[in-house]
Amino acid sequence: MGELRLMKGNEVIAEAAIRCGCDAYFGYPITPQSEVMETLMNREPWDETGMVVLQAESEVASINMVYGAAGTGKKVLTSSSSPGISLMAEGISYIAGAELPCVIVNVQRGGPGLGTIQPSQADYFQSTKGGGHGDYRLIVLAPSSVQEMNDFVDLAFKLAFKYRNPAMILADGAIGQMMEKVELSDFVPRKTDTEIETEYGNWATTGKKANRSKNVITSLELDSVLMEQNNLRFQAKYRQMEEEEVRYEMIQCDDAEYILVAFGSSARICQKSVDIARAKGLKVGLIRPITLFPFPTKPIAELAERVKGFMTVEMNAGQMIEDVRLAVGCSGNSKPVIYFGRMGGIIPSPGEVVEALEQKLIGG
Amino acid sequence: MELKDIIKEENLVYSKPKLLNDNTMHYCPGCSHGVVHKLLAEVIEELGIQEKTIGVSPVGCSVFAYNYIDIDWHEAAHGRAPAVATGISRVNPQKVVFTYQGDGDLASIGTAEIMHAANRGENIVVIFINNAIYGMTGGQMAPTTLLGQVTATTPCGRDLDRNGYPLKITELIGQLPGTSYVSRQSVHTPAASRRCRKALKKAFENAMAKKGTSFVEVVSTCSSGWRLTPIEANKWMEDNMFPFYPIGDIKDGEKAGPEAYFQQNLKTQLA
Numbered sequence: 126m127g128e129l130r131l132m133k134g135n136e137v138i139a140e141a142a143i144r145c146g147c148d149a150y151f152g153y154p155i156t157p158q159s160e161v162m163e164t165l166m167n168r169e170p171w172d173e174t175g176m177v178v179l180q181a182e183s184e185v186a187s188i189n190m191v192y193g194a195a196g197t198g199k200k201v202l203t204s205s206s207s208p209g210i211s212l213m214a215e216g217i218s219y220i221a222g223a224e225l226p227c228v229i230v231n232v233q234r235g236g237p238g239l240g241t242i243q244p245s246q247a248d249y250f251q252s253t254k255g256g257g258h259g260d261y262r263l264i265v266l267a268p269s270s271v272q273e274m275n276d277f278v279d280l281a282f283k284l285a286f287k288y289r290n291p292a293m294i295l296a297d298g299a300i301g302q303m304m305e306k307v308e309l310s311d312f313v314p315r316k317t318d319t320e321i322e323t324e325y326g327n328w329a330t331t332g333k334k335a336n337r338s339k340n341v342i343t344s345l346e347l348d349s350v351l352m353e354q355n356n357l358r359f360q361a362k363y364r365q366m367e368e369e370e371v372r373y374e375m376i377q378c379d380d381a382e383y384i385l386v387a388f389g390s391s392a393r394i395c396q397k398s399v400d401i402a403r404a405k406g407l408k409v410g411l412i413r414p415i416t417l418f419p420f421p422t423k424p425i426a427e428l429a430e431r432v433k434g435f436m437t438v439e440m441n442a443g444q445m446i447e448d449v450r451l452a453v454g455c456s457g458n459s460k461p462v463i464y465f466g467r468m469g470g471i472i473p474s475p476g477e478v479v480e481a482l483e484q485k486l487i488g489g
Numbered sequence: 490m491e492l493k494d495i496i497k498e499e500n501l502v503y504s505k506p507k508l509l510n511d512n513t514m515h516y517c518p519g520c521s522h523g524v525v526h527k528l529l530a531e532v533i534e535e536l537g538i539q540e541k542t543i544g545v546s547p548v549g550c551s552v553f554a555y556n557y558i559d560i561d562w563h564e565a566a567h568g569r570a571p572a573v574a575t576g577i578s579r580v581n582p583q584k585v586v587f588t589y590q591g592d593g594d595l596a597s598i599g600t601a602e603i604m605h606a607a608n609r610g611e612n613i614v615v616i617f618i619n620n621a622i623y624g625m626t627g628g629q630m631a632p633t634t635l636l637g638q639v640t641a642t643t644p645c646g647r648d649l650d651r652n653g654y655p656l657k658i659t660e661l662i663g664q665l666p667g668t669s670y671v672s673r674q675s676v677h678t679p680a681a682s683r684r685c686r687k688a689l690k691k692a693f694e695n696a697m698a699k700k701g702t703s704f705v706e707v708v709s710t711c712s713s714g715w716r717l718t719p720i721e722a723n724k725w726m727e728d729n730m731f732p733f734y735p736i737g738d739i740k741d742g743e744k745a746g747p748e749a750y751f752q753q754n755l756k757t758q759l760a
Binding site for chain 1: 539540541542543545552555559560561562563564565566569573575576577578579580584601602
């Protein structure tokens with residue numbers, strides 16, 4: 126059993142980064158995630174593990190510091206919240222195009238624009254469909270507890286390095302700010318420069334040794350034939366993620382007639398909604414996508430064979446519903462897929478989810 | 490005496506630096522980039538730091554700098570090279586990191602990144618090619634374009650009311666306490682090239698000695714963008730660029746210590 130603590134989601138991101146052997150964090154303050162950098166600065170990991178923590182002049186600079194450091198084969202983290210992630214979109218696109226691993230945490234707040242500092246899930250499209258320019262995908266993990274804030278830091282780094290692709294932890298202000306019991310991971314030492322040279326010396330900018338050709342980190346390829354080959358290689362990588370990395374949780378789906386589909390904070394609420402509905406005699410289950418990309422299309426398609434309908438519950442205007450509709454549509458079953466959600470930083474209550482389910486799906 | 494009697498090791502008075510490979514450069518005739526690339530390769534080779542030097546190339550004409558000098562390179566987004574260099578340098582303090590940026594990249598879209606990297610005193614070298622025009626995109630106005638200078642987006646000449654002033658960013662950088670060496674050079678004559686080489690060497694030596702940010706501007710020609718022949722471009726640069734961007738060292742010393750910025754220990758005071 127690892128060390129147990131009562132911590133905020135944002136604080137846990139910082140602690141988990143130190144413990145998983147992260148080499149650097151670059152960030153810029155923004156509510157509701159500023160505790161990530163504050164915790165790191167208080168922990169002073171540079172003395173303990175040698176981890177670098179730097180407050181950049183902007184999110185634009187943060188992500189480009191990540192880009193530079195990640196190019197040298199290091200484990201690099203940044204975090205921000207929605208408006209800041211928009212500023213990082215350019216850099217994230219370059220990192221995806223240059224095929225570098227890194228982890229980006231988005232503790233979402235409501236938008237558009239400056240919006241609100243209250244929790245939201247309105248960056249689903251931005252996170253799962255690319256976000257910046259060009260055809261690329263992020264590996265997107267959606268934690269629904271403080272424990273998962275801890276667990277997904279290490280998982281995100283593992284996936285990012287496996288695919289040499291940026292991975293995003295898509296949390297929200299509720300998960301970032303709430304305190305829960307968490308079992309912390311054990312300490313893993315940072316990789317030495319020799320280990321990095323051995324493992325990533327074929328691509329990382331570790332300094333050109335006489336016995337190897339130079340390494341160039343770039344997303345540029347002006348020859349269209351070669352650029353298309355790059356694009357095809359990226360796409361093959363994304364298809365492999367869809368084959369191998371789909372993660373989801375099913376709650377009381379075995380005998381369910383109606384399925385709630387929700388991620389992150391919404392999924393937490395829907396667990397309670399399932400209990401309320403079951404107490405009323407309604408056979409309701411919940412599927413919680415853990416990876417938003419790759420999306421759990423197959424399990425939803427399989428559920429579509431035998432359930433009466435789906436309702437997505439999202440803290441946005443209905444974004445994930447498009448992926449659920451695609452999954453249900455692909456299954457060849459014409460089952461209703463509807464949406465219920467709140468926006469503007471309002472968190473739906475378990476009761477209103479059940480009410481919407483009864484009125485819009487079961488009664489509808 | 491035959492040619493084979495002349496081509497001998499002991500008769501060698503000059504050779505191209507080994508780091509500069511044989512790839513055909515894409516630069517236009519008369520462009521300063523080729524000369525600066527050669528000087529850069531010579532300096533890295535002379536200091537023997539090729540195995541620990543990482544270059545950051547920009548967006549602009551020198552985006553392909555990595556094709557010509559055989560070291561590890563990182564190609565940055567437009568203007569972001571100093572942030573990329575910060576990232577590389579911070580996690581690899583034993584490495585020597587430099588950026589190579591044009592005027593649009595460094596002095597327009599990347600103003601925030603260069604000011605803050607230099608103000609933090611990042612241990613990096615910044616090579617700033619100022620030819621007062623956007624070369625790669627076809628000769629548009631740059632932040633350093635001179636008043637009255639005709640470009641693709643100032644067809645009647647740069648106008649003060651519409652476009653503001655040419656930016657002397659090197660002088661601004663020289664004001665920052667995080668810099669130790671700030672110099673403006675050119676490469677239009679062999680003598681100027683030798684002085685530029687010396688400046689580059691000092692900048693790299695500073696980076697190796699962790700002396701903060703060293704910044705070398707090279708006032709350069711863009712004969713294609715200026716619509717001049719290479720010889721005319723050199724003359725135009727001497728007549729018009731040098732009076733506004735005077736050649737020479739702007740700062741040569743040490744980055745500031747904390748004494749200049751603290752009268753007392755604020756941390757203790759607040760605690």
